[in-house]
Amino acid sequence: MSYSIGDVVKKTGLSAYTLRYYEKEGLLPFVKKNASGVRAYSDEDLRWLTMIECLKDSGLQIKEIRQYIEWFNEGDSTLSQRLSLFENRRKILEKEMARLTVVMNKIRYKELLYREAIRVGNLEIATNEKRFMQLKKKLFESPDDFDK
């Protein structure tokens, strides 16, 4: 099966601009064109797009994705480079998730605090309630830095 750029737009949700841009940047090095220059995407190309989306979601930049594709095309001699890439990504994602957990706690504290502030009609009163003082102390190293 082969697909026009319009088909791929519908399948992937990417814009035609973006698909051409990816190609220009060296992702999708195998998209064929017919006699009049019109792109015909293969199922293989669609699988690459799935992989590109995953790598993008993991935080890779486009030039890093291009590097990965180049390694892939060089075959088994680049297995260790590709392993390194995935190891590094895993570590970065772990850090990112830890970071988000910390931020989430802070935002949840604020959400609870503002619910209470609305209940009593005043932010300062809520902030100074014992249970919020305690929560703040539990969540933050420098609790007062977080009163803004």
Add this chain to the structure above:
Amino acid sequence: MSYSIGDVVKKTGLSAYTLRYYEKEGLLPFVKKNASGVRAYSDEDLRWLTMIECLKDSGLQIKEIRQYIEWFNEGDSTLSQRLSLFENRRKILEKEMARLTVVMNKIRYKELLYREAIRVGNLEIATNEKRFMQLKKKLFESPDDFDK
């Protein structure tokens, strides 16, 4: 206590460029300047920087942070807008963490796969091993989309 921009650079790790940029963008509306125009940051300003960092980490854009600061300065009449902001952020962070969990599984699969590929010296052999086929099926809706 008051601090020069250089002091704040050391304390926060932000560059002087960035600090001036934040001010230009309406974050830090209270930074004082001495007779010759030199910035003197207060402890209050430093607390704002802590809050700004948190909001930035939660994914807010600078103009949204400015809006929050404006609401804060308008006092208790804007409590509900601020609560909405934190609720929305919490929801977005929840989605983001769910997204990262999915990506993490895919990257971990790749990491394991490439370890095995290096062990046997060939990616295809590893990919076709029963346990990796099973893992792939467990992790992805369209397993073969993930062989790139």
Add this chain to the structure above:
DNA sequence: ATAATACTTAGAGTTTACTCTAGGTGTTGA
């Protein structure tokens, strides 16, 4: 006193990942 250092402003430049425009070619249905 003077050199080094820190600071000021306005505005230009950078990076990333698109997103769009202009001007044109090719395909298809009534």
Add this chain to the structure above:
DNA sequence: TCAACACCTAGAGTAAACTCTAAGTATTAT
């Protein structure tokens, strides 16, 4: 056949968040 539509390229424009430059003033250490 001819209008509508999908496609093409090269290159310009956009948004966000910085990052830096130039030209000048102020402060501080010796």
